Amino acid sequence: MKEPDIIYSDENMIIVNKPAGLAVHGGGSVVGETLSDFLLKKFPELSRVGDEPGLRPGIVHRLDRDTSGIMAVARNQKAFQELKEIFKTRKAEKKYIALVCGAVPGRDGVITAPIGRLIKDPTKRGVEHIRGARDAETRYKILKRFGKEYTLLEVLPKTGRMHQIRVHLKSIHHPVACDVKYGGKKVCCPAGLDRFFLHAHSLSFSYPEGRRWRFEADLPEELEEALKGLAHL
Template identity: 65%
Template sequence: MQIQTIYLDKDVIVLNKPPGISVHPGSSVSGPTVVDFLLEKFPEVKAVGDDPKMRPGIVHRLDKDTSGVMVVSRNQKSFEKLKELFQKRLVEKLYWAIVCGRPKERRGVISLPIGRVIKNPLKRGVEENKRKIRGAREAVTEYKVLKFGKHYSLVELSPKTGRMHQLRVHLKAIGHPVVCDKIYGGKNVCCPDGADRQMLHARSLSFSFPEGRRLHFEADVPQDFTVALRRVF
């Protein structure tokens, strides 16, 4: 398995994760993972992290079908620093998503608490008329429409909190789910010809280490995302 390494130094590894690959092993995970790649190429990560047996070096995660930039720690010191930055919301993240429909506003802020859906605890959601959630926590996403199409839009997203499935849940909540997202958009969600996964991509990530280093990374969109863009715009 090959995963593009965007950047490498003594402290961090920055990857462009392809879609269709889970970050780490789990009971419902099959096939190779990002962790498998890391242990093969960077065996020093095997002792890094809060749970190095399952998530060596992993500071944050992307969903299996979400592509894009992801930072991994090479040593425990950098892991603790990055963990603190994420917890204090000092990591700037930008995502691109192709969504169903055309948002009314070109820019906006979605501020809707997210929790577990009571009838399906594996899903996250916002509280709506007939849907009840448990353990709701603050969730804020800023968005900007980059391009309008006839039936689809390209949206840039900046999550200000880090809730599970936050972007997918928030986009669904405003009536513009990520295309092909069958979990949050429903089985009849819009899906352009040729696309077979949620079109969500982690475009960039920026942060500063305490000693003053400012790091910024960008990940090119994968081929299927490029093809989808050409077909809908």
């Protein structure tokens, strides 16, 4: 697995590009090294930062294990509280790149279905037959279509529910490519790709007040190669 890439750091925050396959922190069924372990080795002071620094040192938001891309981490407790509030109040703009199954119609769209735990399988989220539904909003625009088989999207989640993008795209019958958990065993998947195609491409927010930051992470090599393999469509 590729090592995480530190894109930027100062006295208040660390911006990291997380590879797919790496969990953000331990707990539950997670085994092996996590992003938190990696960060603690490079920034030992994180052991004193956060609500649960022993488990989630400096972590103010998260990505799924198999989602790659940009994450922000607080480097001191004051920054942790301030950055956490930015994400909680939806003042951070997150943009993802997703390859989905099928030809998504139109040029853009908005999905507003509430998300909750599936009654029959609490390890999964959904928009129907759920409990604990919470409001959720996902905006998207079409970047490119590959025939009728795939569509490349830029996705902007306005809320931060667990598995939100994956659940919302599945709800409109265009699951993320290679996402077996939500798309099923027969979900579309470019040849050779062994992860689902979802990448946190950019993150922007104001911090401290008045200074606007924007960070970007290019698609990792395996996703670029997957797109090249679709060029004939």
